[in-house]
Amino acid sequence: MVAPMRLLIIEDDPDSATYLVKAFREAGHVADHAPDGLEGYAMARDGAYDVLIVDRMLPKLDGLSLIGGLREQKIDTPVLILSALGQVDDRVKGLRAGGDDYLAKPYAFSELLARVEVLQRRKGLGAGNVTVLRIGGLELDRLSHKLTRDGKEILIQPREFRLLEYLMQHAGQVVTRTMLLENVWDYHFDPQTNVIDVHISRLRSKIDKGFQAPLLHTIRGAGYMIRDSAR
Amino acid sequence: MTALGKLFRTTAFKLSLAYLVVFAIGAGLVLGRVAWNVKGLMDDQITSTIDAEIKGLSEQYAQGGLRRLVFVIEQRIRQPGASLYLATSPAGQSIAGNVIELQAGALENPSLIETSYRRDDDRETDHQHRALARIFVLPGGFRLLVGRDLGDREALHQVMGRALFTSLAWLVLIGTLGGLFVARRVLQRVDAISASAHEIMKGDLSRRLPLSGNHDELDRLAYNLNAMLDRIDELMAGLKEVSDNIAHDLKTPLTRLRNNAEEALRAEGSPVAYREGLERVIEESDGLIRIFNALLTIARLEAGQAAGEMKPCDPADILGDVVELYEPLAEDTGAQIALSMEAGLTISANRELMGQALANLIDNALKYGLSETSRSISAGVRQVGDRVELFIADSGQGIAVADRTRVTDRFVRLEGARSRPGSGLGLSMAQAIVKLHGGDLRIEDNAPGLRVVFSLPISVPHG
Numbered sequence: 278m279v280a281p282m283r284l285l286i287i288e289d290d291p292d293s294a295t296y297l298v299k300a301f302r303e304a305g306h307v308a309d310h311a312p313d314g315l316e317g318y319a320m321a322r323d324g325a326y327d328v329l330i331v332d333r334m335l336p337k338l339d340g341l342s343l344i345g346g347l348r349e350q351k352i353d354t355p356v357l358i359l360s361a362l363g364q365v366d367d368r369v370k371g372l373r374a375g376g377d378d379y380l381a382k383p384y385a386f387s388e389l390l391a392r393v394e395v396l397q398r399r400k401g402l403g404a405g406n407v408t409v410l411r412i413g414g415l416e417l418d419r420l421s422h423k424l425t426r427d428g429k430e431i432l433i434q435p436r437e438f439r440l441l442e443y444l445m446q447h448a449g450q451v452v453t454r455t456m457l458l459e460n461v462w463d464y465h466f467d468p469q470t471n472v473i474d475v476h477i478s479r480l481r482s483k484i485d486k487g488f489q490a491p492l493l494h495t496i497r498g499a500g501y502m503i504r505d506s507a508r
Numbered sequence: 509m510t511a512l513g514k515l516f517r518t519t520a521f522k523l524s525l526a527y528l529v530v531f532a533i534g535a536g537l538v539l540g541r542v543a544w545n546v547k548g549l550m551d552d553q554i555t556s557t558i559d560a561e562i563k564g565l566s567e568q569y570a571q572g573g574l575r576r577l578v579f580v581i582e583q584r585i586r587q588p589g590a591s592l593y594l595a596t597s598p599a600g601q602s603i604a605g606n607v608i609e610l611q612a613g614a615l616e617n618p619s620l621i622e623t624s625y626r627r628d629d630d631r632e633t634d635h636q637h638r639a640l641a642r643i644f645v646l647p648g649g650f651r652l653l654v655g656r657d658l659g660d661r662e663a664l665h666q667v668m669g670r671a672l673f674t675s676l677a678w679l680v681l682i683g684t685l686g687g688l689f690v691a692r693r694v695l696q697r698v699d700a701i702s703a704s705a706h707e708i709m710k711g712d713l714s715r716r717l718p719l720s721g722n723h724d725e726l727d728r729l730a731y732n733l734n735a736m737l738d739r740i741d742e743l744m745a746g747l748k749e750v751s752d753n754i755a756h757d758l759k760t761p762l763t764r765l766r767n768n769a770e771e772a773l774r775a776e777g778s779p780v781a782y783r784e785g786l787e788r789v790i791e792e793s794d795g796l797i798r799i800f801n802a803l804l805t806i807a808r809l810e811a812g813q814a815a816g817e818m819k820p821c822d823p824a825d826i827l828g829d830v831v832e833l834y835e836p837l838a839e840d841t842g843a844q845i846a847l848s849m850e851a852g853l854t855i856s857a858n859r860e861l862m863g864q865a866l867a868n869l870i871d872n873a874l875k876y877g878l879s880e881t882s883r884s885i886s887a888g889v890r891q892v893g894d895r896v897e898l899f900i901a902d903s904g905q906g907i908a909v910a911d912r913t914r915v916t917d918r919f920v921r922l923e924g925a926r927s928r929p930g931s932g933l934g935l936s937m938a939q940a941i942v943k944l945h946g947g948d949l950r951i952e953d954n955a956p957g958l959r960v961v962f963s964l965p966i967s968v969p970h971g
Contacts, residue, residue: 385790
């Protein structure tokens with residue numbers, strides 16, 4: 278479903294690293310491991326990786342300095358920062374240092390996988406500046422804010438538009454609830470309730486109701502995915 | 509340290525001692541000054557008596573010559589309390605008078621002198637008297653000495669000296685005793701306070717320092733220390749409640765986690781049961797992680813560390829976004845969120861944190877604030893004086909007045925809420941966020957229902 282990626286995991290805790298390498302391999306990707314900041318920096322600089330997963334607290338060279346060093350060398354491999362510090366200000370610091378995404382420990386592997394896959398896609402597609410997004414018979418015109426399925430116009434609220442836009446930009450990829458909350462609502466806190474699920478089910482009733490093949494799928498234990506199941 | 513040693517080392521005693529020395533010096537100075545003045549006065553009196561006598565005698569001499577002088581002197585000598593007289597020839601031989609011995613060379617100098625002498629009627633020869641005398645040279649080279657015994661002055665000196673000594677002795681005695689008494693009183697109270705402090709340190713935190721009731725500085729100190737102890741007690745009670753609640757609130761999901769794992773193991777090889785068991789285990793651990801994250805967030809907020817970026821924001825935008833996020837969920841549970849927002853206000857806020865605080869309140873309102881008869885929630889922004897008030901109100905059971913301060917504490921979940929999902933951290937976090945923004949969180953009666961108000965300082969937009 279997603280092309281295999283080459284990943285570098287820079288993490289000093291051997292158990293977490295072994296677990297991650299194994300889990301990514303099972304998901305069909307290739308993962309290397311570096312146990313400290315300096316080795317991680319050398320490997321990231323020389324190897325052709327699709328995404329780097331960097332722990333913030335590392336021996337010899339800390340995660341943020343490592344990312345800063347890579348960015349100075351014009352190495353723009355997408356970086357996901359893993360950190361035990363999950364506060365808003367920590368995130369901001371991490372992203373300012375050159376990270377592309379930030380995930381607080383402890384996390385669900387499905388969340389990490391979804392995010393890494395999105396990062397890789399972002400690198401491949403060059404931010405996806407297409408004006409019309411198409412999945413199956415669904416067409417979202419980003420300029421006129423018009424949504425049609427099989428030529429039939431569907432009325433949509435602005436927030437639903439942004440939700441659908443995000444899902445369609447990452448068509449075929451798992452998008453987690455947290456990713457939606459972050460990217461569509463710009464909130465990084467945990468809403469404790471299934472608020473996102475309700476928004477999704479509303480959207481689903483608009484785009485899938487009355488059509489034969491559903492496009493918006495729930496991926497159990499992970500999140501959602503928009504996909505043309507007919508193909 | 510001995511009891512007496514302890515007494516001597518008290519500040520009260522040392523102070524008494526210092527005052528004693530100052531008083532002694534003062535008393536000495538006053539008595540010395542008085543003695544000096546009295547001496548001066550007496551000397552003046554003696555001198556004028558002597559001068560008058562010399563004047564009289566020299567007049568007698570001028571009128572009747574040496575014989576007359578001798579006659580008058582002899583006459584005067586016989587009178588009781590007579591002065592001292594001595595008339596000598598130019599060669600220095602005694603002609604008349606009651607002085608038989610003088611300090612060597614006393615007659616040389618015709619002036620006022622102080623000298624030792626012996627009278628003709630002195631029996632004991634070793635006892636020396638002192639006198640103040642004037643030597644006057646009469647025409648013809650005769651010398652006339654008229655003097656007064658200084659016995660009175662000496663006696664007065666002695667009296668004064670004794671008075672000084674005895675009063676100093678009394679002063680020292682009374683001062684020391686007084687000092688000891690005061691020191692003992694102070695020491696007793698300090699000892700009582702120390703003893704209470706020891707008891708408190710040993711663990712009896714309900715004990716308080718004794719007050720004497722006379723509102724002195726020790727009472728004030730003890731009073732303030734007691735107030736401090738009350739505050740510590742309060743904090744300890746709070747901490748204890750938090751840790752008790754943490755223990756309870758973490759133990760419950762941990763127990764469930766363990767039970768789920770055990771149950772899955774007992775299922776003996778059914779992959780479906782294993783799978784379900786593991787899924788439940790993950791669900792429970794996610795719940796635990798959520799509680800930990802919330803606790804950490806609150807701790808950091810309370811320590812003022814998580815402020816992030818504060819920017820001028822329109823509170824209506826912040827509230828509008830959160831309400832928009834929750835609206836579908838509210839509609840699904842059959843509730844309506846009515847918004848009433850004043851536009852154009854500005855507060856300095858972290859949109860994310862303020863959003864979370866409001867989200868917690870709306871979440872609470874949806875979970876606990878709906879009744880069978882009314883399912884309406886209202887939210888709004890308005891300006892009240894120089895404050896911006898954000899409120900979320902529901903139509904549920906509300907919170908009893910007695911519980912309103914308690915409910916913002918960590919893990920506090922009121923009766924009836926414990927059976928429903930939740931961590932008891934939402935309001936604590938909201939309160940911490942509002943405080944971080946320089947505001948207060950108020951819990952009010954919505955009659956019926958609960959109304960939570962964030963009162964925040966209004967921010968004046970620049971330019």
